[in-house]
Amino acid sequence: MIDAAVIFDMDGLLINSEPFWHRAEVEVFNALEVPLHESMCNQTMGLRCDEVVSYWYARFPWTGTSQSEVAERIINRVSELVATLGQPMPGAVETIQLCQQMHLPLGLATSSPICLIDVVLNKLNLQDTFDVISSAQTEEFGKPHPAVYLTTANRLGVHPQKCVAFEDSIRGIISAKAASMRCIAVPALEEREDPRFAML
Template sequence: MLDIATIFDMDGVLIDSEPLWCRAEVEVFNNLGVPLKESMCSQTMGLRTSEVVSYWYAHFPWTGANQSAVAERILSRVGELVATEGKPMPGAVEAVQLCRRMHLPLALATSSPIHLVYLVLKRLGLQDAFDVLSSAETEEFGKPHPAVYLTTARRLGVHPSKCVAVEDSIRGMMSAKSAGMRCIVVPAAEERENPQFSAADILLDSLEAIDRAWLERFINL
């Protein structure tokens, strides 16, 4: 059982940061004249920041700041919000600690840049919890491409078929499944009825559902 690795996504899985990302994006894009509303943020969920900026530029091109500068503004604002307001998702810290106690290879695979990963882990008190930290920002392609998960498995020294990913978004789930991994999905309440989540191996309302017995059963399925 010990060769089964658990790989956590970060935003929306470990930390309740999706509302923070949404606030930051609305603030920054509105200042550029882009009519972004909170209800529209789900369209780019799971994308890298540069891809979010490109997506909205294609819909509402602006003048002035270039796309790289806009991405940096968003990241800076998200970092501020994470450091001051970031809260763990229910059961997230406990699930990570459980994997540590079970001596499972443990990694994080996220679309966020690595400097934001460090901020989040510090906020959650999980600085030393993971064996591997991977960011799709360093990959040629972001989620739903499997690159970040394949890189993570390689760095862990575990075959993708022996990895379990924990995700919250359609793009993240597709990334993990395309990499050949099993996937536990914990979607936001408003997304739970999305039929695309039928591709998940397990759909949970919260990571609070995971205890040692549950995880052992799932790993040994």
């Protein structure tokens, strides 16, 4: 077994994509007459897209469009926004480069689907950076369940307790901690006073 590894989340940590998710969700759900506004999107931050759709369907059920089609529309819109407007989060690329200089195995553990992962990594020129890339879309449960982190550690060949995770969301932190990993929280500026980060 390798002694240590670093595992990164993606959305909101490597790339400033959370505003794109909010924008896409508002656009798509409003078109279905779901009264979603941007401030409500934080309720589902860190969930897989299919879980976001299920969350709002349970509260504002619509007709005529399947949940899977709604999720696909959101993902496609986010992909468009990332490809045209995406920017790396401050210090993200430099942190990855430092880990590379230290010869640490690198993993990516995200709630996003593979198609969006590819768009983000291409946008940030990180296509060949990670030794392992895992999407919670392939797991039975998404974050805050630890599955995607446990899968990533297993594929890296590193015990979870020897991994350090970088996360920006509460659900992501819970996921990493539930996998018995050390976690470095990098919350968005507007969320840094959230007392839940102190509890974790």
